[in-house]
Amino acid sequence: MSHLTEQPLASLRLHVRGVVQGVGFRPFVWRLADQYRLAGRVMNDGSGVLIDVWGESCRVEDFIRAVWEQCPPLARIDSIQQEPLPAPFGDSFEIVASQQGAMQTVVPADAAICKDCLDEINDPINRRYRYALTNCTHCGPRLSIIDSIPYDRRHTSMAHFKQCSVCQTEYDNPADRRFHAQPNACPVCGPKLWLEPEADSIPAIDDVDRAAQLIRQGFILAIKGIGGFHLACDVLNEQAVARLRHHKQRDAKPFALMAKSIEIIRQYCLVSEYEADLLASPQAPIVLLEKHPKTDHLLASQIAPEQSVLGFMLPYTPLHALLMQDMTAPLVMTSANLSNQPQCIDNDEVQRQLTGLVDYFLLHDRQVLHRVDDSVVKVVNGQCRMIRRARGYAPQSLLLPEGFEQGPDLLAMGGELKNTFCLIKDGQAVLSQHMGDLEDARVLKDYEHNLKLYQRLFNHQPEILAVDAHPDYLSTKLGMQKAAELGIEGVNIQHHHAHIAACLADNDWPLYAGKVLGIVLDGIGYGQDGELWGGEFLLADYCDFVRLATLRPTALIGGVQAMREPWRNTYAHLRAAFDWVELTKYYSGLELIQFLQQKPLTTIDVMLAKNINTPKASSAGRLFDAVAAALGLCREQISYEGQAAMALENQVSDVLLSREEGRGYVFLIDRQNEPPCLVADNMWRALLNDLQAGTPVDVIATRFHLGLAQGLAEMVMSLQTKEMAWEAIALSGGVLQNRRLFQLLEKNLQEVGFNVLSHRRVPANDGGLAFGQAMVALARSIKGKTKCV
Numbered sequence: 001m002s003h004l005t006e007q008p009l010a011s012l013r014l015h016v017r018g019v020v021q022g023v024g025f026r027p028f029v030w031r032l033a034d035q036y037r038l039a040g041r042v043m044n045d046g047s048g049v050l051i052d053v054w055g056e057s058c059r060v061e062d063f064i065r066a067v068w069e070q071c072p073p074l075a076r077i078d079s080i081q082q083e084p085l086p087a088p089f090g091d092s093f094e095i096v097a098s099q100q101g102a103m104q105t106v107v108p109a110d111a112a113i114c115k116d117c118l119d120e121i122n123d124p125i126n127r128r129y130r131y132a133l134t135n136c137t138h139c140g141p142r143l144s145i146i147d148s149i150p151y152d153r154r155h156t157s158m159a160h161f162k163q164c165s166v167c168q169t170e171y172d173n174p175a176d177r178r179f180h181a182q183p184n185a186c187p188v189c190g191p192k193l194w195l196e197p198e199a200d201s202i203p204a205i206d207d208v209d210r211a212a213q214l215i216r217q218g219f220i221l222a223i224k225g226i227g228g229f230h231l232a233c234d235v236l237n238e239q240a241v242a243r244l245r246h247h248k249q250r251d252a253k254p255f256a257l258m259a260k261s262i263e264i265i266r267q268y269c270l271v272s273e274y275e276a277d278l279l280a281s282p283q284a285p286i287v288l289l290e291k292h293p294k295t296d297h298l299l300a301s302q303i304a305p306e307q308s309v310l311g312f313m314l315p316y317t318p319l320h321a322l323l324m325q326d327m328t329a330p331l332v333m334t335s336a337n338l339s340n341q342p343q344c345i346d347n348d349e350v351q352r353q354l355t356g357l358v359d360y361f362l363l364h365d366r367q368v369l370h371r372v373d374d375s376v377v378k379v380v381n382g383q384c385r386m387i388r389r390a391r392g393y394a395p396q397s398l399l400l401p402e403g404f405e406q407g408p409d410l411l412a413m414g415g416e417l418k419n420t421f422c423l424i425k426d427g428q429a430v431l432s433q434h435m436g437d438l439e440d441a442r443v444l445k446d447y448e449h450n451l452k453l454y455q456r457l458f459n460h461q462p463e464i465l466a467v468d469a470h471p472d473y474l475s476t477k478l479g480m481q482k483a484a485e486l487g488i489e490g491v492n493i494q495h496h497h498a499h500i501a502a503c504l505a506d507n508d509w510p511l512y513a514g515k516v517l518g519i520v521l522d523g524i525g526y527g528q529d530g531e532l533w534g535g536e537f538l539l540a541d542y543c544d545f546v547r548l549a550t551l552r553p554t555a556l557i558g559g560v561q562a563m564r565e566p567w568r569n570t571y572a573h574l575r576a577a578f579d580w581v582e583l584t585k586y587y588s589g590l591e592l593i594q595f596l597q598q599k600p601l602t603t604i605d606v607m608l609a610k611n612i613n614t615p616k617a618s619s620a621g622r623l624f625d626a627v628a629a630a631l632g633l634c635r636e637q638i639s640y641e642g643q644a645a646m647a648l649e650n651q652v653s654d655v656l657l658s659r660e661e662g663r664g665y666v667f668l669i670d671r672q673n674e675p676p677c678l679v680a681d682n683m684w685r686a687l688l689n690d691l692q693a694g695t696p697v698d699v700i701a702t703r704f705h706l707g708l709a710q711g712l713a714e715m716v717m718s719l720q721t722k723e724m725a726w727e728a729i730a731l732s733g734g735v736l737q738n739r740r741l742f743q744l745l746e747k748n749l750q751e752v753g754f755n756v757l758s759h760r761r762v763p764a765n766d767g768g769l770a771f772g773q774a775m776v777a778l779a780r781s782i783k784g785k786t787k788c789v
Contacts, residue, residue: 011054011085014064018078019396020049020071022108022151024137026095027179028072033093036063043096044150047426052085053093073138073282074111078399078428095174107143107151107395107457110226110372112284112316114139116177121318122325127166132208132319133191133366137181139282143395143433144227144372145183149457153182157367164189183366191366193319196351199360208322211362215323215331219359220244222336222350225317227372227391228343229336229350231358232258236329241300244332247357249339251639254304256286256311256374258333260324265312268295268330275379283392284316288378303332306633308650311376316392319362335373339639342435342442345371370453371446372433380739381746386763387737389420394433395454398761398771400424400778401504403511407778411455411462413479414770415495416470417523417641418763419447422770423460424778429505430458431762431771438474448478465490466777468498468769470526491780493773495525496536497545499732501779502772503764504542507730507757511779514727515541516757517548517719519712519745521620522733522765523563523641524556532556534619534733535678537715539726542779548719551623552576552670552677553616557604562622565637566629566644568604571596573626575608577681587688592630620735623680624648627704630687631697645738651701652740660702667711669718678715683707709744716749728755734765 016025021044029042029051038055051067053060064080071077117136120128128134135141145157153159163171167186170178178184185191195207204210211221218240220233231248233240235257245251259265262276269289271279278287288309304310313333315321324331335343336350336358344350345368351361376388386393410424417437423430432450436443454460467479469492476492483490500518509516518538527533528547535551555572556562562569570592574583580601587593607614624645629635633651634644665683669676683704690700716729729749736742742758749756762768 007056007058009054010057010060012052012060013083013085014051014053014067015048015081015083016051016067016077016079017048017081019074019076019108022137022142022182023074024072024177024179024181025049025075027137027174027176028070028075029067030093030095030174032063032066032070036060036066038063039090039093041090041094041096054085073114074108076396095179107146107149109283109393109396110142110144110391111139111282112314112392113318113321114282117318118321121322127188128186130206130208130322131187131190132193132317132322133183133185133364134318135181135183135185136178138177140181140183141226141366144368144370144391145366146457147369151182156182157369158183158185161185161190161366191364193362193364196361196363207362208319211360212323212326214360216327220247220357221360221362222344222354222358223319223323223333223362224347224350224364224368225319226368227370227374228345228368230333231336231354232323233332234329235299235303235332238300238302241302241332244334244357245302248334248337250334252305252643253339253640254307254309254311255332255334256313257303257330258313258315258320258324259330260315260327262314264328264330265289265314266292268292268299269310269312272379274382274384278377278379278384279312279314281392283375284314285375285377285392286311286313288376288387306647306650308653309378313374319364323362340437340440342440342446343371343373370450371435375434378739380742383758383760385737385759386761386767387765388418388434389431389761389763389767390433395430395457397428397430398505400427400429400775401508401510404775404778404782407782408463409460410464410466410774410778410781411460411479412466412493412770412774412777413468413475414773415468415475415766416473418766419443419475420767420770421447421451421454421475422774423454423458423462424774425458425460429771429774430454431768434767444474447475462486463488464777464781466493466773468492468526468773469494469528491777493776494528494545495769496520496522496527496533496538496733497540498769498772498776499764500538500540500545500730500772501542501775502762502768503730503732503757503759505771505775506759506762506768509542509728509757511542511782513541515539515725516728516730517716517726518545518730518732519716519736520733521735521741523621523735524617524619532615532617532619534617534621535623536618537675537719539724540730542775543783547675548724549669549676549678549715550618551620552673552679553618554622555608555614556617556619556622557607557614559613559615563625563641566625567596567599567635569622569626570629570635571599571601571604572608572614573623573680573684577684587692590688590691591632592688592691595635618677620733621645624735624738627687627701630691631700633697642734645735648701648704649738649740651698652705653698653702656698656702657706657740657744660699660706663703664706664708664710665703667707667714669711669715671718676715676718678711683711705738705740705744709741709748712745713748713752716754717752728757730757732759732764732768736764
């Protein structure tokens with residue numbers, strides 16, 4: 001192409017950073033250059049993509065603008081640096097081989113099937129018709145199949161699948177959307193799919209079609225996806241769902257669902273346009289949706305017991321799309337594992353672990369190198385809120401706020417539950433995918449595997465290592481051991497301070513901005529005083545904090561048993577609020593009191609009197625458990641974290657909130673303690689009176705939510721003085737994933753003029769803890785002090 005004219009010429013080198021490798025960025029640039037009639041070249045390098053471009057100045061300017069505005073769907077541009085080149089060169093634009101150098105780039109996340117690939121697998125004359133492992137540069141596996149960088153085929157689990165001549169031509173052609181699509185394959189040369197045991201007696205197009213028929217007949221199937229296996233069955237089949245629950249050892253936790261289309265999801269849930277966009281996005285997360293009141297009864301009763309929401313996703317792989325093709329109802333699509341264990345990713349592993357639970361296995365021979373669970377989000381107050389950050393999002397980097405551009409490489413190890421870890425490198429944070437609870441040995445093994453993987457992929461050599469302050473967390477022990485082995489600094493970060501820091505960074509709060517008041521409501525975290533915290537008001541910046549107030553600490557009867565048996569918390573709260581003899585006298589007719597009197601209260605009272613295995617905790621999570629159990633919700637025990645609190649939240653509706661406004665239970669502020677406490681004594685008396693009067697459970701739950709939100713806001717108002725000021729309020733902690741409480745609290749605070757910050761890109765729960773740990777450690781390092789003043 002000849003580009004020389006009499007117009008002014010420009011010759012520039014553009015250094016593009018962001019998610020720009022493995023996402024079709026170079027062919028996109030090549031096509032743009034051809035469109036604007038420019039010469040030059042584009043190549044991957046260790047920190048992104050280099051573009052050398054020359055031609056008419058106005059065309060070069062238009063080209064740069066188009067790179068920003070029209071980048072591919074999976075790409076994300078963080079910056080484009082420009083520098084002049086000494087002289088123009090050539091008269092064509094080329095894609096050249098990757099440049100070597102220190103690897104600083106971003107590894108792309110796995111992405112849902114794109115429209116073009118979906119059209120191909122449904123086109124009978126296309127060579128990829130019904131090929132269940134179809135992909136291109138705009139979709140398909142990334143993190144789950146990569147072993148090292150640069151992101152080339154030889155460094156993925158596709159390395160041993162040699163492309164046929166047609167696929168190779170696509171791969172080599174810059175004008176083709178499969179140009180350098182590393183997992184590129186077709187039925188001739190790619191991975192194969194099969195059903196075990198064989199079911200050839202069932203007439204079908206192929207094994208995917210057979211699998212769909214088997215599911216409709218009531219069988220349970222294990223299906224290999226991108227980041228691991230799912231267990232699938234018919235949501236309308238009570239027997240199949242009950243059998244799945246029994247064999248999976250999952251008593252009550254809701255099952256994730258998959259439907260063919262948004263139209264089918266709308267038959268069972270209320271779906272806004274924003275939620276529909278999230279479902280259909282390249283990330284394709286599970287979206288938590290309000291049940292449709294008229295059709296909830298159509299689903300098997302054990303899909304989501306005691307829940308008012310369902311977790312739905314759309315088919316995000318070609319295999320899922322083909323499986324769902326003729327399904328008029330949703331399917332259960334839950335992770336293939338036994339309760340609290342990691343999702344299976346290997347063919348032999350899934351057959352070894354799940355034979356007896358699963359009737360058939362739909363397998364393929366593209367290896368999943370790294371486990372990546374489905375992401376979970378929900379929309380609250382018009383914002384997408386991350387609940388579990390995994391497939392589609394991890395390991396996409398998060399740009400750090402202003403002031404954090406220069407800092408050392410750093411590793412933060414996360415917490416014990418809902419674990420993730422976080423790398424800091426070159427002004428960006430890389431938060432790992434969700435891995436789960438480290439108490440399980442298999443999860444811990446997966447955690448260690450992923451740590452090594454990320455440090456290899458991102459060429460990461462930490463100078464500082466951050467851990468939670470709890471000395472008994474496995475992540476803390478592993479982190480301090482690792483710091484000692486590397487000879488680097490290991491720093492303890494207080495649990496709730498990390499929550500606030502994660503919220504600040506999630507909102508791009510600058511390093512040198514003012515302090516905020518952090519309200520952190522969660523289960524428990526290790527406090528500065530060695531006590532267990534969980535309902536905290538902290539005046540904080542990234543470097544340090546002061547504890548201003550708290551929920552009143554209450555005994556955890558039996559220690560960890562109090563987290564598993566909610567009634568223990570009810571008794572502890574009632575004993576803290578009342579004289580038990582008088583309480584039983586006034587409320588002797590209550591079923592709750594009669595239930596508690598059947599427990600070994602004499603022994604428990606001795607434990608309380610002598611402080612035997614009854615540590616006190618200011619835990620918001622245990623308060624919710626206590627109220628739920630008082631109302632008969634999950635009273636005896638829970639089978640998964642947060643079950644009682646979720647059951648309590650699900651009793652609350654918008655109609656009730658509107659009707660009961662102004663009738664919330666009263667929480668009092670006790671200023672005689674240091675720090676001041678928010679006390680629930682009056683709340684408990686009003687709740688017991690309502691129980692005695694036969695007030696419906698949903699009304700009581702609503703009044704509790706209204707009262708707690710008001711009490712929290714009143715505590716904020718009481719703390720604000722001329723001497724004690726803050727620039728915003730940051731809300732964090734797993735309890736604030738309660739949509740009703742969050743909405744009420746945010747509304748109360750905003751109505752009196754506060755700027756309220758909350759989570760969006762990282763979870764408010766412990767899944768965001770590592771991000772916060774990293775931000776605190778990084779801030780202290782940059783400011784050159786252990787703590788900021």
